[in-house]
Amino acid sequence: MREKIIAASVELFEQNGFSETSIQDIVDALGVTKGTFYYYFKSKEELLMDIHLRYIEGLLSEQARIMNDEQRSVREKLYAIVYMLIHNVDRQGRQARIFFREMKHLSEEHLQKVKEKRDLFRYQLQALIEEGMKSGELRRDLSPSIVTLTVLGAANWSYHWFRPDGELTDAEVAEQMVTILLDGMSGLRVS
Amino acid sequence: MREKIIAASVELFEQNGFSETSIQDIVDALGVTKGTFYYYFKSKEELLMDIHLRYIEGLLSEQARIMNDEQRSVREKLYAIVYMLIHNVDRQGRQARIFFREMKHLSEEHLQKVKEKRDLFRYQLQALIEEGMKSGELRRDLSPSIVTLTVLGAANWSYHWFRPDGELTDAEVAEQMVTILLDGMSGLRVS
Structure with missing residues (x-):
């Protein structure tokens, strides 16, 4: 029930x-x-927090699983995280939209709880990016926090537009997005 | 008044x-x-539409000005558009947040009006990207619509996190974001 x-x-x-x-x-x-x-x-507000927490906790445990996989490169981990965010919008579009839209209805205490978990997701992604910069897999002349927010923005924005029945699958969208973010859109290097 | x-x-x-x-x-x-x-x-709803339309119309006219500047390369135009979106969040953060959050309160007819203008903004950005692909300034192995949505997502997401009093200015954030989107985050090419 x-x-x-x-x-x-x-x-x-x-x-x-x-x-x-x-x-x-x-x-x-x-x-x-x-x-x-x-x-x-206890209340409608508690139910809303429950929806928020389940959503973000699901993302966090999946992120941990991806990040702890020693077999994957930073590029592969980034792909897996972007794929997860887009796939999640596909599977859980409603929760995602409510998550972003109705946040203001949470009490200060509950909002704090949810914010801490969202921040954790971002920090962990940033840690991955910093690891890639250290190892040389990622370039070092960019701000790790801006890189993190650019990746998150590109992927999270998909909840505004991604349609599971669209032309491309979630895996294809994630593949193209990670290609853009890692290799860039510029034609100068690939032509 | x-x-x-x-x-x-x-x-x-x-x-x-x-x-x-x-x-x-x-x-x-x-x-x-x-x-x-x-x-x-006439009503609170009409006022909300007014806020939405002013916001999107401001973006559209600025976008047209950027796109019609024959002196600029596709890269420069992309920078100018990303900068505009971030700068706008800085200047008009409140309208931006209300724009995305309260859309559901518009009547079907008004929502249609607003959606048409939002779509126009996206199509025009996509036209710029297709132009860049044709001229060879951008690579051709990516879907123009996914490229467009990745750029829009990265820039629009800034309304969740960009703070005018933060470490980096709007111009610096836009510069790094466009560098990521155009040249990529991968270290393989720049090291």
Whole structure:
């Protein structure tokens, strides 16, 4: 039931917005009573934090798995992380959109919790980039934090436009994106 | 007064969200009556569309100015467009955040209007990239639409993180971002 409440809420929040969705709307969609809702969640805000935390924790554990794989080069790890972000938008587009759009509805304390995890994701990506700079796999004349934010921006933005039924698959989009980010768009070197 | 209403609303919408801000809140912040509001805007929704349209129209006219400058290479035009997007976030961060966050509150008809202009911005950027591919300034083995969305994503994402009082200026961030996008992050070629 907990899962069902989350799924129904995600759908309603995306369609109508967090503020416009009442607990009554959520329980009506499921054909249960408010008591059922309150058995699992203290409030609508707690449910929102739960959605946020699950989303970011899923990303963090997948990122850790990728980063700890000693067999992969920095380039391969970057590809895997970008692929994960785009693939995740594909699989979990709704959570992603709610994550970015409804953040302001979290209490200060809960927002802090979510922000810490988001920051952790970014720091870990930056650590990977710094590792690549040290080893010479990545050039050293760029700011590691700007590189990190450029990669994150390119990949995260896909939640605005990526369609699983589009011309290219998530793997193809990730491949092209990582090619751009690592090798550049300039024709001077490849022509 | 029209400008003042817009400025006060942008501030309130950002702080408290569109749904949570009433027309009463807006006129209270300005010390005027509701009649004054309705003299300039039919509804809160119309005001929101006005904010959206001004934001995107400002970007479009600046983009046209950059693209029509025959003196600039594709690389220089790309730099100018990325700089504009980051600089705009700096100058107009609030409008940018409201633009992305509160879009769902527009009526279908108004949303269509705004979407057409956003699409136009993207198509024009893509036309520039295709021009660069044709002339050989950009490599040809990438999908023009993915290149376009990667550039837009990297630059637009800055509204989540760019701080005018941060370590790097908007011009420096744009310079590094365009270097990454055009020349790549890979160390193999520059070492």
